[in-house]
Amino acid sequence: DISVTIQESLDVGVVLPxxxxxxxxxxxxxxIRIVSGPAATGVELLAMGRRPAATGIPKPRRSPEATTAKxxxxxxxxxxxxxxxxxxxxxxxxxxxxxxxxxxxxxCVDLLAGALHNAExxxxxxxxxxxxxxxDALKDDFLGTVSHELRTPLSVLVGxxxxxxxxxxxxxxxxxxxxxxxxxxxxASLTNLVNDLLDFISDRRTVTAASLSSVQ
Numbered sequence: 001d002i003s004v005t006i007q008e009s010l011d012v013g014v015v016l017p018x019x020x021x022x023x024x025x026x027x028x029x030x031x032i033r034i035v036s037g038p039a040a041t042g043v044e045l046l047a048m049g050r051r052p053a054a055t056g057i058p059k060p061r062r063s064p065e066a067t068t069a070k071x072x073x074x075x076x077x078x079x080x081x082x083x084x085x086x087x088x089x090x091x092x093x094x095x096x097x098x099x100x101x102x103x104x105x106x107x108c109v110d111l112l113a114g115a116l117h118n119a120e121x122x123x124x125x126x127x128x129x130x131x132x133x134x135x136d137a138l139k140d141d142f143l144g145t146v147s148h149e150l151r152t153p154l155s156v157l158v159g160x161x162x163x164x165x166x167x168x169x170x171x172x173x174x175x176x177x178x179x180x181x182x183x184x185x186x187x188a189s190l191t192n193l194v195n196d197l198l199d200f201i202s203d204r205r206t207v208t209a210a211s212l213s214s215v216q
Contacts, residue, residue, distance in 0.1 A: 002108050006115045010122045015115055016046045023091075023108055024048055027101060030072075032091040034079075034112065042087055052092060069097040077106065079113040086116045149193055153186035 005018045016034060024032050033047035052074075069075055071093055079087045089109055097105070160179045164171070171179075 002111055006111055010119050012045065012116065012119045015119075017048075019108070019112060019115075020046060020048050023105070027091075027097065027105065028094045030092045030094050032089070034087065034089050036087040036116070038085070045087070049092075067099045067102055069093065069102065071095045075105075077109045079109060079116060081113045081117040084117075086113055086120075146193075146197070150190070153189045156186045157183055157190075 002019050002022055005022065006015055009015055020032050020034065023029065029049060031047070031049035031052055033051075034045045035042035036045050037043055073092065075089075075091050075093075075097075077089045077091075078085050079089060089112065160183045164176065164179055168176070
């Protein structure tokens with residue numbers, strides 16, 4: 001049942017409440033919680049039941065090597081995936097847990113670890129998608145800005161050149177000089193823009209260029 005629940009969604013906000021509720025109901029638990037991260041500094045993701053006071057947990061607490069657990073004992077089971085510990089599951093049962101129930105509980109823990117791992121991978125993938133979208137938006141803004149900066153001086157140059165070409169013989173010397181003088185700052189602007197683009201491309205190629213060396 002828990003395997004089916006976990007496969008329904010990659011959203012831990014949806015999966016965890018359903019899974020913890022199933023475990024709690026089947027094992028008759030007084031309290032259960034799941035913590036993400038190291039035991040000392042982990043973050044509680046979800047808890048169900050009446051939270052026990054630190055002094056209200058009977059001793060001895062269950063050791064990791066034990067195959068059974070007594071009612072009221074605190075169980076802390078690591079959520080491990082490969083060589084990583086993603087967090088742990090803590091619970092207190094109202095009744096004794098025999099070997100078969102402990103084996104079932106461990107299988108649930110393994111499924112939960114897989115679910116947390118998959119959710120983490122999914123979140124990373126979504127973050128990559130968001131970054132790619134942001135980069136695509138920046139690219140569009142960059143191209144729009146460059147297009148505008150290119151079109152403005154080019155329009156002036158095209159207009160001035162068209163005037164000189166079509167009306168050269170009819171224009172006085174002062175008018176010709178004025179048209180040429182009007183073109184000069186726009187030529188300089190285009191030159192600077194093209195040089196900046198070339199420098200930008202050159203810098204990116206330098207950063208992303210592969211460095212080859214011999215290895216043993």
